[in-house]
Amino acid sequence: MKQVKGRWYWDPPDRLRRSHNLKTVSLGADQAAAWAYARRLNKDHLSLGEGEAPVGTVAWMIEAFLSSDRFNGLAESTRRDYRWLGRDVLAKIEVPPTTLGSMPAMSIKPRHADFIYTLIRDERGPSTAHYACRFARRLWHWGGRREIVGSVNPWSGMELQNPKARTALWTSAQVAAVVAQAEKEGYPSIGLATLLAYWLGHRQADILALTWTALDAGLVETRKTNRVLPIDVSAYPLLQEALQGTKRSSTHVVVYEGTRRPYNKYTFGHLWRAVATRALIPKALQFRDLRATAITELSDAGADVIELSTHSGHETVAMARRYARRTPEQFRRAAKKRAEGRNEG
Known part of the structure; x- marks a missing residue:
């Protein structure tokens, strides 16, 4: 669809004009009536199945992208995010008198994009x-x-504007509090997952997918980037002790006591938050911050960007640097190096 001098037109793209022998149709000036008429034309001329998005609409373009080779070449987590963003966020956002998904993709203008951003931000x-x-x-x-x-x-x-960067960091006392609370409630797996995230600095998905075979081999493949990372738990005696005290009842390291099977992310997230809350961990402090804490502590200890990315599994050293929070210790180390350089001169 397009609008010219206050009137709406059903305006199929050239390739559909050729393949379906279609022509432009005037729909009138009333927007609601015009779009209803356009939907009938789409159904009549394009042989749409039940529930199928009309050709040329935003929803149709989203589905075309989600079935493309370009989409299938993306990381699993990115594909999952894009399916959610496309189908559940963008396509369903209400742009009176219809939804964004029902609008012709060709009709979307910059003013629509700005308006839609505001709608999603507020919701x-x-x-x-x-x-x-x-x-x-x-x-x-x-x-x-x-x-x-x-x-x-x-x-x-x-x-x-980029969302405000997170600055939250865990203390070792807070990590210990979650581990102790998890043990008290009969969920040692929650404590073990917390320790793994804190010491290894890996993502939640990788922690929940971690197997004993990978751990014994010292090689872990990340789910987001498919990179194979070397790990050596003997470098962290407290983590090694916790793992040695864990019964190997499954192929996976972190197993839900309620089912004796690996966690799904929803069960884990809900249970972990409940345990953390009872351990008096502020809601602002999240499981994902354990990863940033690990990287920050590595940076504070003097690890370079190559070591950071190798330890954390970031695809680029720039991403590893981004996750390391700015701390006074980093300033002091930089100042010390500067002073040493001046003395040498």
Whole structure:
């Protein structure tokens, strides 16, 4: 669809004009009536199945991207995020009198993108809004290369402000408190997962997927980047002691006591938060902050960026550096190196 001088037109792209012998149809000036008419035309002329998105709509372009080779080549976690952002966030956002998914992809303008960002921000928060608009920008770029949409990407140049960087760090006392509370409640697996995340600095998904075979071999493959990382738990005696005290009742290291099977992320997240809360851990301090804490402590101890990325599994040294929180210890080490350099001169 397109709007010209206040009137709406059903305007199929050239490839559909050729393949379906379609022509432009005037829909009138009333937007709601025009879109209803356009949906009937889509159904009548494009042979849509039940529940199938009309060709040319945002929802249709999302599904086309989600079935593309480009999408299938992305990391599993990225594919999961994009499916959620496309189907549950963008496609369902209400843009009166319809939803974004029902709108023709060609009709989306920069003003729509700005408005949609505001809607998502108010409903789901700035982080989700930022991520959704970044995904939309990528989606429209993909669509533009295939002439599904025009050459102007409405999601580019939005001047999005990055979400405020997290600064929360765990203390060893807080880690110990969660471990103790988990033991008290009969969930030692929660304590073990916390220790693994704190000492190894790995992502939650990798902690829950960790197997005894990988641990014994000293090689762990990350789920996000598919990188194989060397690990040696003997470098951390407290972690090694906890692992030696864990019964090997499954192929996985972290096993839910309730089912004697590996956790799914939802059960783990809910149970871990409940245990952490009863251990008096502030809600602002999250499981993911254990990873940042590990990287920050490594940086404070003098580990260089290569060592940081090898230990944490970040795909680039720049990402490892980004996760290391800024601390006074880093300033003191830098100042010490500067002073030593001046003395040598």
